[in-house]
Amino acid sequence: MSNGNISLLTNMAKHAGLPWDCILSAENVRRYKPDASVYLLAPQLFDLKPEQVMMVAAHEHDLQSARKHGLRTAYIHRPLEHGPGKANEVPPRDRYDIVANDFLDLADQLSE
Numbered sequence: 001m002s003n004g005n006i007s008l009l010t011n012m013a014k015h016a017g018l019p020w021d022c023i024l025s026a027e028n029v030r031r032y033k034p035d036a037s038v039y040l041l042a043p044q045l046f047d048l049k050p051e052q053v054m055m056v057a058a059h060e061h062d063l064q065s066a067r068k069h070g071l072r073t074a075y076i077h078r079p080l081e082h083g084p085g086k087a088n089e090v091p092p093r094d095r096y097d098i099v100a101n102d103f104l105d106l107a108d109q110l111s112e
Contacts, residue, residue, distance in 0.1 A: 001024055001025070001026070001033070001038060001039065001041065001042065001055065002024075002025055002026065003025075003026045003032050003033055003038075004025060004026075005025055005027045006023055006025045006027050006028075009023045009025055010023055024041055024042055024045070026038045028041055029041055033062060033065060034061070034062075034065035036069050039055065039065060039066050039069040039071055040069055043071075049070075050069060050070030050071050051070055051071070051072060053071050053072065054071060054072040054073065054074055054097065054098075055067075055071045055072070055073050055074070056073075056074040056076060056106065057073075057074075057075065057076065058075070058076050058077065058078040058081060060075065060088075060091060060095075063075055063096055067096070072097045073096040073097050073098075074096060074097060074098040074099075074100060074106055075090075075091055075095070075096045075098070075099045075100065076100050076101075076102065076103065076106060077090050077099075077100070077101050077102070098110070
């Protein structure tokens with residue numbers, strides 16, 4: 001779920017060769033995060049309860065908002081997001097449902 005518009009996200013996915021089946025954006029609900037309707041879009045579209053959906057992100061404020069609205073959460077650490085030597089600290093493991101070093105680590109933890 002991104003605040004980016006659908007056109008931008010579609011172009012990004014095509015350029016990166018990402019095989020996405022569906023692109024959801026805050027644009028779908030005409031709001032921006034942290035509005036509840038943005039986080040609840042995926043559960044509503046796929047006829048799921050919020051606790052059956054997981055928000056995966058590298059931004060704690062985003063995950064905290066998702067959790068507030070009932071979604072499960074997974075933090076992915078991005079050590080180079082702010083440049084070399086400027087990484088955010090990895091949050092405590094009990095802050096989110098999953099705290100992972102990268103997407104492979106996330107996949108391993110989800111398969112446990």
